[in-house]
Amino acid sequence: MSDENNDQDQQALADEWAAALEEQVGGAGGTEAISDDGARSVDLDELKDESVVVGDPKLDVILDVPVRMTMEVGGTEIPIRNLLQLNQGSVIELDRVAGEPLDVKINGTLIAHGEVVVVNDRYGIRLTDVISPQERIRRLK
Incomplete structure (x- = not known):
């Protein structure tokens, strides 16, 4: 029973973080918004993907380090x-x-x-x- 409550608490905490992050981004499905400090939020499609491919077999060895x-x-x-x-x-x-x-x-x-x-x-x-x-x-x- 306590594991079930712990899972629910963890999920509730994750939901709160997700809601807070969504609120910061603007929450309107990626529409552009400018905050008071001049920061501009953009659609994720506008960002250039410079990430490493996770499926690369050479990297699989170190991903859990x-x-x-x-x-x-x-x-x-x-x-x-x-x-x-x-x-x-x-x-x-x-x-x-x-x-x-x-x-x-x-x-x-x-x-x-x-x-x-x-x-x-x-x-x-x-x-x-x-x-x-x-x-x-x-x-x-």
């Missing part, structure tokens, strides 16, 4: 002396301005930028800019 995804709000460098003086309530200034996009990294490699969203008291991230595979390879060199 887990990777570490992190969202970086910002960073700073402080001397160990200051680090040892930190306690509850301490404030650390980061190198990012409020409202600046977060870095989305996979195994330490920048793959996208995004912004924090909250749906049903859970944090998520909306990708605002995805680094192309060619650019990611160029940055590795």
Whole structure:
């Protein structure tokens, strides 16, 4: 019985996320809309498909390999002396301005930028800019 309730809770959560994402896109079946911040939503048909073909037998081997995804709000460098003086309530200034996009990294490699969203008291991230595979390879060199 608890598995059934858990499945229903998971489905309800998935439905809420889907509704929130649909609401952000405009919900009108892909019609173009311009938001207050100047972002333009477009039909998916207008986007160029640069994705990797999932059915490629060479890639099937690695598709289930887990990777570490992190969202970086910002960073700073402080001397160990200051680090040892930190306690509850301490404030650390980061190198990012409020409202600046977060870095989305996979195994330490920048793959996208995004912004924090909250749906049903859970944090998520909306990708605002995805680094192309060619650019990611160029940055590795």
